[in-house]
Amino acid sequence: MRRLPSLFLSHGSPMMALEPSPARDFLAGLGTRLPRPRAILVVSAHHDAAQEGGRATVTASPRPPTIHDFGGFPDALFAMRYPAPGDxxxxxxxxxxxxxxxxxxTVDAERGLDHGAWVPLSLLYPDADIPVVQLSIASHxxxxxxxxxxxxLAPLRDDGVLIVGSGSITHNLRAYFSARPPIDAPAAPWVTAFTDWIADRMAANAVDDLLHAVERAPHxxxxxxTPDHILPLFVAMGAGAQADGLHARRLHDSVTYAVLAMDAYAFGAEQ
Structure with missing residues (x-):
């Protein structure tokens, strides 16, 4: 079986499941460009071990429910289900x-899939026929x-498991709610400065800089x-790292609502 890359996907707003955007179009086509995985492991920013006893938690439900872990959105979003099997x-x-x-x-036999998992997966693999397991971050x-x-987790890539870190390359909701820009508003300069720095450090294979991007990058x-939405990036980097580097590839870059950058990266020698 061909070795899969590891991925970092910016999942942005839950409304990406319904609203047209360049990021939505990108994710809707990405699944057809990848070798079909045997299973998917998602490390989501919305599954945080710091809130669950401090230990990493992996889901083990055979039929994980769809978690609507948000509020204030249209009924059509709450009606969505992603009935992928567990593993x-x-x-x-x-x-x-x-x-x-x-x-x-810790193994959790009850927890389902939060929107950091099911929103992007509903675009990548809309048939929901690939088993999905979630693993928590630990923001502490x-x-x-x-x-x-x-x-x-890297050896799982040799066994047909697609490892996905799902967060956001930028994530300042206070900035969004203070201005409420439209979805297609131009990127704020302080957002672009950060994402350009990340892309440069990826190209330079500067792992230490990337791990400390919050302290070292512009803005x-x-x-x-808070660190929660960048931590899945570091898991994806570790899962894809080779002896000779990250082999990072920027698959997509766009911005929604002026402040939510939607960058996606793949890691690993074979992409």
Missing amino acids: PALARRIAERLTAHGLAV APPEWHYALGQA GRDNHP
Whole structure:
């Protein structure tokens, strides 16, 4: 089986499931450009171990429900379901791998798929016929912990598992709600400065800079007042890293609502 890349996808607003945008069009075509995975592992910014006892949590429901973990959106969004099967055996394998690498992990047989998982997957794989497992971030843990998490998971790529970090390359909701710009508003300069820096550091294979982007990049804290939406990037980087570098490829860049950049990256030698 061909080795899959690991991916980082910016999932933006839940309304991406319904509203036209360049990012939506990109995700709707991405699934056909990838080798079909046997299963998908999503590390979502909306599944945070810091809120669940402090341990990494992997989902093991055979039929994970669709979680509508948001409010104030149209009824059509709440009516959406993503009935992909789970994969309890894969969840146990993930837990065993992480435990063997000294990373504490809990298996949750009840939790479903939050919108960081099902919104982008509903565009990539609309038939919902590929098993999906979720793994939490831990917002109280440093970037290096998340990178190591990805490294521990990397061998799954050789077994047909698509590893997806789902967050946002920029995520300042206060800036959005203070102005409420339209979806196609031009990017704020402080957003572009940050994403351009990320792209440059990716091209330079500057892993340490990237792990500390919030501190080192222009407007890092403006774009990430909290770390949750950038942490899945570090997991994807770790999962795709090779001995000779990240082999990062910027698959997409656009901006919605002036402040939510929708960049997507692939990592790994074979893409």
